[in-house]
Amino acid sequence: MSEKIKKRITENISKLMAKKSAYIDVRLVTEDNSESIVLYDGNLEDNDTTFENGIGVRTLFKGAWGFAATSNLSKLDDCFELSFLNAKTAAELVNVPLSMGKQKGHTGSYKSPVKKDPFKVNLKDKIDFLKLIDAQIKEDWIFKRYISATFQKKNQIFFNSEGTVIERDLTDIFASMMVMGIDNEGQMQRRSHELFSEGDGTRGWEMLTDPKLFSSHTGRIKDELAALLKAESLKYGKRSVILLPGQGWLQVHETIGHPLELDRILGYELSYAGGSFVTLDSFGKLRYGSEKLNVSAFGGFANSPGSFGFDDEGSPEGNYLMIDKGILVNALTSRAMINEANEKAGRKIFKESGGAARSTAFYRAPIDRMTNVNILPGKDGNLKDIILNTEDGIIVDNPTSWSIGSNREHFHFGCEIAWEVKNGKKTKILKNPTYQGHTVEFYNSLSAVGDKSTWQVGQVENCGKGEPNQVMELGHGVPVLRFDNVITGERK
Amino acid sequence: MMTKKIKNIFHAARKEALKKKVKATFSYHREKSHLMRIGNNSVSLNTSEDLIRLDIKVNIGRKQGTHTQMGDIISEDYVIQALNIAVEKTKHSIDLDFNPLDDIIEQNFNETIQYDKKLEVLDPSFKQVAYKKIIDTFGQGYNFSGSWSSGSTENFIVTTQNDNEAYHLVTDQNFSIVLKHPDKKWELISVQTGWKKSDFNVNKTIKEFKKLLPVYENNKGFKVKPGKYTVVLGPTAIAEVMEMALWTGFYGRTYEEKRGWTAKNKIGDKVLGSNITITDDPENTGTFMFGFDFSGKKRHKFVICKDGKLKNIIYDPQTAAMYKKKPTGHNIGGTSIAVGTGDGDKSLLKAVKSLGSVLYIPALHYINLPNQSKGIFTGSSRFNAVLIKNGRIVSPIFSSRITDTFQSVFGKVKIISKDSVSVNLSNTYGRRSPVAASVPSYIVTEGIKITDCADSF
Numbered sequence: 025m026s027e028k029i030k031k032r033i034t035e036n037i038s039k040l041m042a043k044k045s046a047y048i049d050v051r052l053v054t055e056d057n058s059e060s061i062v063l064y065d066g067n068l069e070d071n072d073t074t075f076e077n078g079i080g081v082r083t084l085f086k087g088a089w090g091f092a093a094t095s096n097l098s099k100l101d102d103c104f105e106l107s108f109l110n111a112k113t114a115a116e117l118v119n120v121p122l123s124m125g126k127q128k129g130h131t132g133s134y135k136s137p138v139k140k141d142p143f144k145v146n147l148k149d150k151i152d153f154l155k156l157i158d159a160q161i162k163e164d165w166i167f168k169r170y171i172s173a174t175f176q177k178k179n180q181i182f183f184n185s186e187g188t189v190i191e192r193d194l195t196d197i198f199a200s201m202m203v204m205g206i207d208n209e210g211q212m213q214r215r216s217h218e219l220f221s222e223g224d225g226t227r228g229w230e231m232l233t234d235p236k237l238f239s240s241h242t243g244r245i246k247d248e249l250a251a252l253l254k255a256e257s258l259k260y261g262k263r264s265v266i267l268l269p270g271q272g273w274l275q276v277h278e279t280i281g282h283p284l285e286l287d288r289i290l291g292y293e294l295s296y297a298g299g300s301f302v303t304l305d306s307f308g309k310l311r312y313g314s315e316k317l318n319v320s321a322f323g324g325f326a327n328s329p330g331s332f333g334f335d336d337e338g339s340p341e342g343n344y345l346m347i348d349k350g351i352l353v354n355a356l357t358s359r360a361m362i363n364e365a366n367e368k369a370g371r372k373i374f375k376e377s378g379g380a381a382r383s384t385a386f387y388r389a390p391i392d393r394m395t396n397v398n399i400l401p402g403k404d405g406n407l408k409d410i411i412l413n414t415e416d417g418i419i420v421d422n423p424t425s426w427s428i429g430s431n432r433e434h435f436h437f438g439c440e441i442a443w444e445v446k447n448g449k450k451t452k453i454l455k456n457p458t459y460q461g462h463t464v465e466f467y468n469s470l471s472a473v474g475d476k477s478t479w480q481v482g483q484v485e486n487c488g489k490g491e492p493n494q495v496m497e498l499g500h501g502v503p504v505l506r507f508d509n510v511i512t513g514e515r516k
Numbered sequence: 517m518m519t520k521k522i523k524n525i526f527h528a529a530r531k532e533a534l535k536k537k538v539k540a541t542f543s544y545h546r547e548k549s550h551l552m553r554i555g556n557n558s559v560s561l562n563t564s565e566d567l568i569r570l571d572i573k574v575n576i577g578r579k580q581g582t583h584t585q586m587g588d589i590i591s592e593d594y595v596i597q598a599l600n601i602a603v604e605k606t607k608h609s610i611d612l613d614f615n616p617l618d619d620i621i622e623q624n625f626n627e628t629i630q631y632d633k634k635l636e637v638l639d640p641s642f643k644q645v646a647y648k649k650i651i652d653t654f655g656q657g658y659n660f661s662g663s664w665s666s667g668s669t670e671n672f673i674v675t676t677q678n679d680n681e682a683y684h685l686v687t688d689q690n691f692s693i694v695l696k697h698p699d700k701k702w703e704l705i706s707v708q709t710g711w712k713k714s715d716f717n718v719n720k721t722i723k724e725f726k727k728l729l730p731v732y733e734n735n736k737g738f739k740v741k742p743g744k745y746t747v748v749l750g751p752t753a754i755a756e757v758m759e760m761a762l763w764t765g766f767y768g769r770t771y772e773e774k775r776g777w778t779a780k781n782k783i784g785d786k787v788l789g790s791n792i793t794i795t796d797d798p799e800n801t802g803t804f805m806f807g808f809d810f811s812g813k814k815r816h817k818f819v820i821c822k823d824g825k826l827k828n829i830i831y832d833p834q835t836a837a838m839y840k841k842k843p844t845g846h847n848i849g850g851t852s853i854a855v856g857t858g859d860g861d862k863s864l865l866k867a868v869k870s871l872g873s874v875l876y877i878p879a880l881h882y883i884n885l886p887n888q889s890k891g892i893f894t895g896s897s898r899f900n901a902v903l904i905k906n907g908r909i910v911s912p913i914f915s916s917r918i919t920d921t922f923q924s925v926f927g928k929v930k931i932i933s934k935d936s937v938s939v940n941l942s943n944t945y946g947r948r949s950p951v952a953a954s955v956p957s958y959i960v961t962e963g964i965k966i967t968d969c970a971d972s973f
Contacts, residue, residue, distance in 0.1 A: 066613065067612045067613055067614075067838075068579075068580075068609055068610050068612065069612075069834065070582075071580060071581045071582065071605055071606070071609050072581070072582040072583070072584070073582075073583050073584070073601065073605065074583075074584040074585075074586075075583075075584070075585050075586070076585075076586040077586070077587070078586065078587070087558070088558065088559050088560075088562070089559075089560065089561045089562065090562050090563070091561060091562070091563035091564070092563065092564045092565070093563075093564075093565050093567075094566060095567060095568065095586045095587045095588065096587065096588040106564055110562040110563060110564055110640060111562065113559075113562055113639075113640045113641050113644055114552070114559035114560075114561070114562035114640075114644070115559075116559075116641065116644050116648075117554075117557075117558055117559045117644045117647060117648050117651075118558045118559065119556065119557040119558045119651075119656060120555075120556040120557065120558050121558070122558075122560070146608070147605060147608040147609070148608050151608075151609070151610055155610075167773070167774075168773060204773075204775070206774060210774070210779065210780060210889070211887070211889035211890065212773075212774060212775040212779075212888065212889050287555075290555070290556065291555060291556055291659055291661055291696065292553075292555035292556070292560055292661065293661075294555075294661040294662075294694045294696060294703065295554075295661050295662045295663050295692045295693070295694045295705070296663065296692075298881065298898075299696075299703075301972065364556075387565050387567060389561055389563060424885075424886065425884040425885050425886040425887075425894070426882075426884055427882045427883065427884040427894045427895055427896065427917075428881075428882050429881065429882075429896050429915050429917075429970055430703075430881045430882070430896070430898045430915065431701075431915070431972065431973075433915070433970050433972060434896070434915065434917070434968060434970045436884075436886070436894050436917060436919065436967075436968070438884075438885075438886030438887065456886075456887055458886050460917075460967070460968055462970065462971075491551060491553060491663040491665070492549070492551055492563075492665065493943070495946075511968075514886075514892070514919060514967070515742065515965070515967060
């Protein structure tokens, strides 16, 4: 970043503070690049790059936010002015004034752990890598094959009116592979695998090319698809459900992550994403799940798209428990939201921002988002141990469908595959599995939590929230989980 | 509006692509967006964006690549540098096993019919005043939230295949406000959409809330037991379920690959009820009308399903090339779906008077597809959902889940309203791209499966 731009930013902040703004923050994104490659049935159907850069300015004036963004830095002064004017208009209708509180300015930086920058790997090598996997999943009986890889790189410098300056260099890689086939009833079935991490390691090209995390799963998904094509459908009934991490991350995402976003709890997302069944009174009281349920935010591991050092308000990413032995104790939070929540509750529920204010691009204002939302490993052994202790149940993996109530109080999931479990043994594969439940009742039926050997970090590339909608990257570390007495399959 | 200078830059870049002997499509997308969000009876965000995107698609033989860049288009060099990136990507690509179709702008297009300068430059205070009037009418005892997006979208396309230009300028707005009871937790919503400033009327929202509030204030929530019910779907539910049905049943990729619920059907087969007709009609004023697609193809009225029979399949250029079909003008962000109306009374309550108990579900939250092959979808009721008995609204209903098939919901429709409503279906994940459907204000279907119900709204 040139000193000239930096000077203009600080001058503009001073100018707007002189107009009695309460707080200003600025995100200068010098590069936000993404590359997407998709092989579909061996055809390179997507071969795309997108480059973005620009500046977003957020101004708090008399309890209301104004925001403006531009990709043209020659219009930087106008952008500041528009942000201020928008805040002034917003301030005409304020019944619950927003406040950022007061904090000392600080400096910091964060860089995703990367050995080999994926943007320095040439396109041919990337395509060759995907072609190699494509060759491994290609079979005459497989109807369609899909392999995708997305690479993201972002440099962002954050400034605020308290003097904070934070520079971040973020790198992410997402990849998935899928095989599809037509079953004995003419229905499409599929099996897929997504690039995951185990929390440690680095996030560069080396992550994608680590066979353990991606390419070694080709044989497994083919074998499972072959079995699915001959399988019976899951029949309706109540039974135990064992979630593998490929499904568990989405369960956690939709029914723990989203309902614990503080802006949702406070009612800021009602017109689109929805609210939350959690209220401010729930913290410290609500038995969200059984004693086996321990949920953390961030989790302190580096190799995840939800690990980013500092949020888009400059707060360090918080590492803390949100659910402790089944009791709800904290949420995903940002500065303005914790001030409002504590004031409304009349008690200090939230001591400090959890560092969860995130914006997807320079042209979007930050909102409360997930970081990493994780279920901590338990003491119920590995998958084999959990199966051994299951009388009547199914094991499910990878989502095909998810539909959640507007306050996240109930849900319905469809999965790619199920394995029947009878009297401690895995018996047969079942197709078209679905299960549904009510969130609190479901987590209170949590009866087994796998140990560290079963724990994986699911990488989420496309969580949508907000108006205008913001797509966000994040992670979920989850072990194998078993829930009892769950409605599975569809009523006739 | 787009300057002549930018147009000239695009034509210069086009010449450069011809010189490089590559086939290229240059697309300009500019959005001037404004959004006001309401939360806890206050403006929670007031935001303006003015963003320009340049999209370049390059074909060299059977190889293809695309590149997008955000920023002001200031010079030929800026566009040519982006072209060079796209060309390099394409050179290092691999051959497709089919011949991709060329983008050809079939004629010069210059579309501004749905542009309203007043809406494009709307002063944010107009929105703030309207929200304040609604909040003041009903009082601070309720919790109000919502959003109001408005702005303009400008598209300009040239290709190396000929000298034609395609230009489209549209304005759109999408207003919503949610009224929530802070203790009882029920939520009412009012939405409005349109392409001009005058399409918004604050009193319409106030009237809607005044009509429903007594029902919610004076009656407890009704818990629907799982089972089969006569259900009245309102416009948002019809549009969103229909959108899913189209995507999984009438799009070429899903159809050719036998992934959807029409996989076993051929053109002319009966797939939905005899009273269901679905058209993509770019001349329907209840939609955002786009007369060409991003490959330059002129868009015509396109009948997808006529009297329940499968009439046409939608093919984007890539799928058309792959399966040797003709593209149908659907390389576009959104279609102009129009669902045919019927003869049902304009008054929903009159229409269902003789039907006993019916569930009115105007919108479904978070619809998804547990089984595309069978056409199964699921989603739950949310705003403004009520139990009606003998033509009278008797109570609000708790969040209830429908899990059923498209063939059932659109296959056994008993009554379709005679009037239509415009439903804004714009996706705000990325760039501004207004999409709306024109649908009946309600449909009544018997035997719809409710599979779950919460203890709350």
